[in-house]
Amino acid sequence: MPFNILVLSCLAYVIFLFGVAWAAERRADRGRLGWLQSPLIYTLSLSIYCTAWTFYGAVGYAARSGLEFLTIYLGPTIVFIGWWWILRKLVRIGRQQRVTSIADLISSRFGKSNLLGVIVTVIAVVAATPYIALQLQSVTLSFSVFASPTDDGFAPPGTEATAVWVACGLALFTILFGTRNLDAKEQHHGIVTAIAVEAVVKLVALIAVGVFVVWFMADGPADMIARIDASEIADWNLQPGRWAGLLFAAGAAVICLPRMFQVMVVENADERHLATASWAFPLYLFAMSLFIVPIAVMGLERLPATANPDMFVLTLPLAEGQGGLAMLAFLGGFSSATSMVIVESIALATMVSNHIVMPVWLRLRPAKAVSGDVRRLVLLSRRISIGVVLGLGYAYYRMSGGSTALAAIGLIAFVGVAQFLPAMVFGIFWRGATRIGAALGMTVGFIVWAYTLFLPSFGADAVIPAMVFIDGPWGIGWLRPRALFGVSTMDPLLHALFWSMFLNTAAFLTGSLLTFPGPVERMQGAAFVRVFDTTTGSPRGWQRGLAEPEDLLVMSQRIMGDEDALVFFEAEAKRQGKAGYLPDPTPEFMARLERRLAGSVGAATAHAMMSQLAGRATVTVEDLMAVASESAQIMEYSARLESQQEEVTRTARALREANEKLMQLSIQKDAFLSQISHELRTPMTSIRAFSEILTEGDLPPELVANYGRIIHDEAKRLTRLLDDLLDLSVLENGTVQLNLGLSNLSQMIDRALASASHTKPERSFVIHRDLPMENIFIRTDADRLVQVFINLISNARKYCDATAPELRISVRQKGGRVTVDFVDNGSGIAKDSQALIFEKFARLTDQTRAGGAGLGLAICREVMANLGGTISYLPGQGGAAFRVAVPLRLERKAA
Amino acid sequence: MAQSPRTAPLFLRPASYRQRRRRDAARLLPVIGVFLLLLPVLWAPQDTFYRDTAPDGIYLFVVWAVLIGLAMLISRSLTATDEDDPEAPGDQGLGQ
Numbered sequence: 001m002p003f004n005i006l007v008l009s010c011l012a013y014v015i016f017l018f019g020v021a022w023a024a025e026r027r028a029d030r031g032r033l034g035w036l037q038s039p040l041i042y043t044l045s046l047s048i049y050c051t052a053w054t055f056y057g058a059v060g061y062a063a064r065s066g067l068e069f070l071t072i073y074l075g076p077t078i079v080f081i082g083w084w085w086i087l088r089k090l091v092r093i094g095r096q097q098r099v100t101s102i103a104d105l106i107s108s109r110f111g112k113s114n115l116l117g118v119i120v121t122v123i124a125v126v127a128a129t130p131y132i133a134l135q136l137q138s139v140t141l142s143f144s145v146f147a148s149p150t151d152d153g154f155a156p157p158g159t160e161a162t163a164v165w166v167a168c169g170l171a172l173f174t175i176l177f178g179t180r181n182l183d184a185k186e187q188h189h190g191i192v193t194a195i196a197v198e199a200v201v202k203l204v205a206l207i208a209v210g211v212f213v214v215w216f217m218a219d220g221p222a223d224m225i226a227r228i229d230a231s232e233i234a235d236w237n238l239q240p241g242r243w244a245g246l247l248f249a250a251g252a253a254v255i256c257l258p259r260m261f262q263v264m265v266v267e268n269a270d271e272r273h274l275a276t277a278s279w280a281f282p283l284y285l286f287a288m289s290l291f292i293v294p295i296a297v298m299g300l301e302r303l304p305a306t307a308n309p310d311m312f313v314l315t316l317p318l319a320e321g322q323g324g325l326a327m328l329a330f331l332g333g334f335s336s337a338t339s340m341v342i343v344e345s346i347a348l349a350t351m352v353s354n355h356i357v358m359p360v361w362l363r364l365r366p367a368k369a370v371s372g373d374v375r376r377l378v379l380l381s382r383r384i385s386i387g388v389v390l391g392l393g394y395a396y397y398r399m400s401g402g403s404t405a406l407a408a409i410g411l412i413a414f415v416g417v418a419q420f421l422p423a424m425v426f427g428i429f430w431r432g433a434t435r436i437g438a439a440l441g442m443t444v445g446f447i448v449w450a451y452t453l454f455l456p457s458f459g460a461d462a463v464i465p466a467m468v469f470i471d472g473p474w475g476i477g478w479l480r481p482r483a484l485f486g487v488s489t490m491d492p493l494l495h496a497l498f499w500s501m502f503l504n505t506a507a508f509l510t511g512s513l514l515t516f517p518g519p520v521e522r523m524q525g526a527a528f529v530r531v532f533d534t535t536t537g538s539p540r541g542w543q544r545g546l547a548e549p550e551d552l553l554v555m556s557q558r559i560m561g562d563e564d565a566l567v568f569f570e571a572e573a574k575r576q577g578k579a580g581y582l583p584d585p586t587p588e589f590m591a592r593l594e595r596r597l598a599g600s601v602g603a604a605t606a607h608a609m610m611s612q613l614a615g616r617a618t619v620t621v622e623d624l625m626a627v628a629s630e631s632a633q634i635m636e637y638s639a640r641l642e643s644q645q646e647e648v649t650r651t652a653r654a655l656r657e658a659n660e661k662l663m664q665l666s667i668q669k670d671a672f673l674s675q676i677s678h679e680l681r682t683p684m685t686s687i688r689a690f691s692e693i694l695t696e697g698d699l700p701p702e703l704v705a706n707y708g709r710i711i712h713d714e715a716k717r718l719t720r721l722l723d724d725l726l727d728l729s730v731l732e733n734g735t736v737q738l739n740l741g742l743s744n745l746s747q748m749i750d751r752a753l754a755s756a757s758h759t760k761p762e763r764s765f766v767i768h769r770d771l772p773m774e775n776i777f778i779r780t781d782a783d784r785l786v787q788v789f790i791n792l793i794s795n796a797r798k799y800c801d802a803t804a805p806e807l808r809i810s811v812r813q814k815g816g817r818v819t820v821d822f823v824d825n826g827s828g829i830a831k832d833s834q835a836l837i838f839e840k841f842a843r844l845t846d847q848t849r850a851g852g853a854g855l856g857l858a859i860c861r862e863v864m865a866n867l868g869g870t871i872s873y874l875p876g877q878g879g880a881a882f883r884v885a886v887p888l889r890l891e892r893k894a895a
Numbered sequence: 896m897a898q899s900p901r902t903a904p905l906f907l908r909p910a911s912y913r914q915r916r917r918r919d920a921a922r923l924l925p926v927i928g929v930f931l932l933l934l935p936v937l938w939a940p941q942d943t944f945y946r947d948t949a950p951d952g953i954y955l956f957v958v959w960a961v962l963i964g965l966a967m968l969i970s971r972s973l974t975a976t977d978e979d980d981p982e983a984p985g986d987q988g989l990g991q
Contacts, residue, residue, distance in 0.1 A: 081966040225949045235945065
């Protein structure tokens with residue numbers, strides 16, 4: 001097929017995937033998750049286990065070593081049908097602790113240790129390089145096999161150029177796909193759906209080639225078996241050590257590979273999906289493996305001996321003149337490679353940004369970390385990480401020469417990630433596992449793996465001199481990389497697997513037995529090991545009242561985004577029985593907030609950021625006793641008491657708040673009475689005085705005119721006051737006539753700004769607006785709404801105390817509601833006054849410098865209630881901030 | 896939960912009893928799987944001169960299919976009755 005058409009079809013396929021991801025994301029945004037969260041999608045997304053290694057490499061593997069390739073799929077089968085042992089627990093822990101990656105899981109288990117996060121991240125990145133190189137190699141090979149020069153003599157580029165282009169294309173694609181936004185919980189519905197589609201494509205492609213081979217090239221299964229018996233691989237060579245070792249390595253890899261962990265644990269939406277996947281995923285593997293041996297046998301039989309067996313899936317249909325089938329096979333292989341690279345690099349990028357970039361930044365700029373824009377930093381670091389990960393994969397491809405068998409490269413990565421297994425499995429089953437043990441074990445395992453398998457894979461003299469292979473370093477024979485401790489009879493892969501796992505586990509156990517875990521570590525250990533024991537509360541450790549809720553809100557907004565943070569804080573406040581956006585900083589709230597933040601930036605970072613505001617977390621003796629106590633009954637009983645007590649506390653808090661409010665209202669009422677009599681008497685007094693003077697007559701005409709104007713002004717002031725009072729009482733009774741109609745929000749704001757500019761005209765304000773967003777038509781009472789806007793804008797003009805005052809008006813549409821925020825850059829409103837400003841005659845300063853009667857915001861509140869909307873004060877926006885929310889379409893109330 | 900503090904009952908209702916045995920079956924399945932998949936090692940195909948790729952392959956795929964079928968039966972029966980076991984322990988023991 002001409003090279004340019006091939007490239008075009010790849011691009012078309014990628015754009016199609018993009019469309020799928022985009023549509024799924026849109027659906028998810030609208031909250032219509034439906035089938036996006038079905039067990040079918042979950043199972044199909046797990047199939048990123050089958051990469052180009054399976055698609056191309058398995059046939060090559062079968063052609064070289066017979067049935068041994070099956071171990072790679074039988075190992076995961078055992079892990080999945082044994083889901084009740086490990087996977088169920090992992091998924092439950094992942095959901096309960098909002099784990100973002102395998103590094104986060106291990107760091108979180110061992111006391112939110114950042115050291116472990118770094119170790120796991122480094123191992124994962126290094127182990128992924130051969131695996132990504134494998135994908136690049138297979139795509140490059142398939143291009144070189146499939147592409148032919150175009151008609152006008154344009155020759156396809158060489159393999160090296162192709163590899164560079166493939167790497168760059170994949171990096172760009174992953175960045176566009178995976179780092180568009182920072183989710184509160186690291187779930188990517190779009191990507192998962194796209195991967196599910198790719199899973200179908202690769203399965204259909206492989207089965208199509210298999211069916212073609214068995215029923216069209218051969219005469220059905222019986223003939224196929226006869227051909228297998230006649231082929232070169234008729235008598236396969238089962239090596240017991242490799243058979244068992246590879247079963248183990250593949251089983252370990254399916255849990256430990258960062259991308260598998262990502263789709264299996266992080267993207268899991270419902271634990272019951274795992275029950276379905278426990279048989280459906282092995283079934284998928286079964287279907288993928290079924291035709292591998294027939295394809296390999298037929299390839300060996302029909303194709304020349306020089307043909308690369310890794311490419312049989314593609315070259316066999318080509319040789320038979322089946323262009324369409326070959327194209328399908330090509331797209332299947334392309335799918336396998338792209339889906340693996342996307343998810344793997346997203347998972348690794350998350351780990352790098354959460355466990356390396358953020359902690360470093362937190363240490364360098366502790367003050368900025370809680371107030372600066374963390375989201376942009378996180379996204380940027382993830383994008384760069386994706387580029388780096390793919391760059392490393394390309395470097396490995398170049399260094400290894402791009403000619404090794406695909407399966408051999410993949411197995412190097414499998415043994416590398418298997419180094420997480422002891423820390424992870426012991427971590428979730430054994431409370432005695434400690435941080436030092438885990439760090440020691442993984443470090444030792446990683447070094448042994450690198451020395452015996454990873455570095456030698458570049459070839460003799462590439463990294464390790466050839467002399468070392470023969471005589472060992474410094475002539476020490478028992479340290480030879482292929483024969484550690486004199487074990488020279490083992491197959492190199494098995495040798496590396498055996499020694500790295502053995503020394504890893506030994507170091508881990510020794511370290512755990514000899515060290516003593518810290519308090520946070522013990523709490524986390526108990527929470528992980530006893531995750532199904534629901535009476536064990538989540539570990540708490542934050543002290544009451546050390547952090548200001550407003551500071552916490554500011555920090556959360558930087559990480560979760562303004563809207564999500566406000567929604568979360570409002571829900572938490574409601575849970576405590578409080579109105580508004582600021583819950584009390586109770587230990588329970590702090591723990592929930594920390595877990596929520598951990599969903600974005602990882603447990604260790606979230607913990608460190610919270611410590612900046614709340615001081616060090618402490619674990620009390622009671623907390624430890626609560627965890628250590630084995631008596632479930634007492635726990636349960638006290639939990640029930642606790643919940644009752646919580647209920648009582650909540651009610652008491654609500655009552656106290658109501659009482660406080662009543663007291664304040666009563667004081668206000670007194671103040672109001674004296675205020676109103678004062679407000680009424682002042683103009684009355686002057687009217688009386690001046691009219692007395694006027695009745696005496698005998699005055700120069702200019703004085704008469706002057707006094708008359710004063711009387712008129714004072715009478716106007718009186719009328720305005722009475723109008724306001726009347727307005728308020730009409731609004732409060734709900735008898736107001738609304739004048740509903742469609743009007744443009746932008747025009748309403750224009751009107752409000754024009755009217756409000758008469759207030760303090762000498763102050764010049766900088767107004768920030770978002771005109772495109774404002775262009776919304778709302779069905780409401782425009783005059784009333786403008787009245788509210790005018791009030792808010794004039795308030796800002798009156799009270800904003802900044803030297804260069806600014807006012808930001810931002811509009812957002814969400815569901816059937818429109819919110820308009822008015823945020824100025826003054827000093828805002830003190831926390832204890834925020835609850836009062838919407839009350840009648842509440843004026844925060846005693847001086848009547850503004851000349852109002854203190855009715856403005858009270859009227860606003862009543863107007864909004866009549867318009868079916870709300871007005872509220874937004875804390876933590878860096879100035880006074882008000883949010884007006886109105887329904888997009890206000891229906892006339894049934895009379 | 897009925898009373899508090901309560902003691903674990905010595906005997907369970909039949910439904911709970913069945914539920915626990917289903918869980919035991921779920922735990923046992925991978926062990927059976929490992930045994931069946933390691934069995935070819937004992938046949939030592941590398942030492943024989945039979946053409947054993949095809950028969951061994953068929954054996955492995957049949958075992959595989961049977962394991963998948965069993966896993967499906969067990970996981971279906973487990974999820975169907977997951978909720979109605981008030982005596983469910985944590986993950987502490989293998990059941991009474």
